Amino acid sequence: MANQVEASSSTKNVVIIGSGMGGMACAIILAKAGYKVTVLEKNRQFGGNLQIFVRDKVVFDTGVHYVGGLSKGQNLYKCFKYFEIMDALKLMKCDEDAYDYVSFADDPNLYPHAQGYDNFVTQLLKFFPKEEKGLRMYVDKLQDVCKEFPLYQLRKDKTNTIISDSLEIDVQAFIASCTEDIKLRSVLAGTNTLYGGLPDETPLYVHALILNSYIEGAYKFVDGGSQIERLLVKTIKKYGGQVLKYKDVKRIVCNDSGKAEYVETAEGEQYKADIFISNADINKTIEMVENSKIRKAYSNRIKNLKTTVSAFIVNVVLEEGKVPYRNYNHYHHVNQEAWEVAFTTMDTWPTGYAIFCPPSSKSPEYADCVTLLAYMNYDDVKEWQDTFHTIPHNVNNRSEGYHKFKEKCAKKLLELASARYPELKENIVSIYTSTPLSYRDYIGTEDGSLYGISKDYKDPTKTFITPRTKVPNLLLTGQNINMHGILGVTISALVTCGQIIPTDDILDRIEEAQ
Secondary structure (H helix, E strand, C coil): CCCEEEEEECCCCEEEECCCCHHHHHHHHHCCCCEEEECCCCCCCCCCHCCEEECCCCEECCCCCCCEEECCHHHHHHHHCCCCHHHHHHEECCCCCCCEEEEEHHHHEEEEEEECCHHHHHHHHHCCCCHHHHHHHHHHHHHHHHCCCHHCCCCCCCCCCCCCCHHHHHHHHHHHHHCHHHHHHHHHCCCCHHCEEECCCCHHHHHCCCCCHHHEEEEEECCCCCCHHHHHHHHHHCCECCCEECCCCEEEECCCCCCEEEECCCCCCCCEEEEEECCCCHHHHHHHHHHCCCCCHHHHHCCCCCCCCCECCCEEEEEECCCECCCCCEEEECCCCCHHHHCCCCCCCCCCEEEEECCCCCECCCCCCEEEEEEEEEHHHHHHHHCCEECEEEECCCHHHHHHHHHHHHHHHHHHHHHHHHHHHCCCCEEEEEEEHHHHHCCCCCCCCCCEEECCCCCCHCCHHHHCCCCCCCCEEECCCCHHHHHHHHHHHHCCCCCCCCCHHHHHHHHHHC
């Protein structure tokens, strides 16, 4: 226990700030180990990026459009089995031969990313018949990289360290080493919207860990990803925990010995515990703690770390029974170079989009909605940064200029998407939009960042955030501790809880639950 947070058998109260996937995964792991857990959520919905909203009787996901690793025996499947939610999920497996398509302007082809590594190669060889050697090199390396991350494999590791050259390899350079075919390079990098990929910056391991999970098994959630949140809450309560909404934590108050004693909400309510875990944005967590408890050098380092880009979203309600349901996702690039999608100004926006078609139990053959996502910089909405909007709280409602800005952007994005999907424009019932300010207000990241802190192969240790803080009984969890996404933050919960109970014990319990 020398490297773990102290908690005797009689002192097992844990307060978790934020009910995102990482926070609730921590809650279940600890509740099942006998800890008394309380999760505090500021919004009216639990789940962070698992939240949904309903418009015109149609369900929209805010962040979870599809997920990997859910085939039997895979890492997320095993975790969800342990969380006691796997068997109750309503899932639809994406098309085996193309869970994703990648396309480019002035090129009519749709290039597939297929499930199963052999199939991944087979489907791309139809377009690049001379590139088998390069494609085999690419998929072999992805699998080798994943083996070097023990917790990702739910594998015990005595050293508990990651030794991988992929930490210091530029994914753009690696892909270029696999093939001289410029188009194939762009196809392999074409879904970099999944992780906010940047040329000459994003490390290979980020690309590998994320794509591997989808290649092994890509799934969509029927009627929305919020079913995960509902089932997680049910499990937490089953083991004696509580999950409370409208609890906006503003302060983490420490005692004279430097330990956190209680958290205080905006309403002045106090919640005491022996251990505290923050699933909130790391900068916001630092701001909550009394200044003297967190060194300024540390807080400045975190504050100055580069974050990933944000996004503009158009959610479209469609005419019933008119637009065929597509059991895949599509990433389109205006330019021939896939990495250029990350560099956009409002003069050139949008440089590409991702389109997601969620399955509905109402009709397996037709889509009732689609979601379009395009990168957008926080600076593009900075004019309105002093406004705030969440339901049911509105402070300084957005101006008419903001709404006109959204209408203009929605029109441009729909025009671009309609070139490939003309049926969209012809069958729109209504549209609903969100901007980086929406991500900031609902998810809690300071600049609406999609995926938290941006990783850089040139200085990999700089962006590794440990779950421990200078406050000995305050831990961190979430996308900045490990990786983003449902799988990433689930693994981060294992890392965080491993500071309280032995990681090997957690892994044993996960394995026993299969």
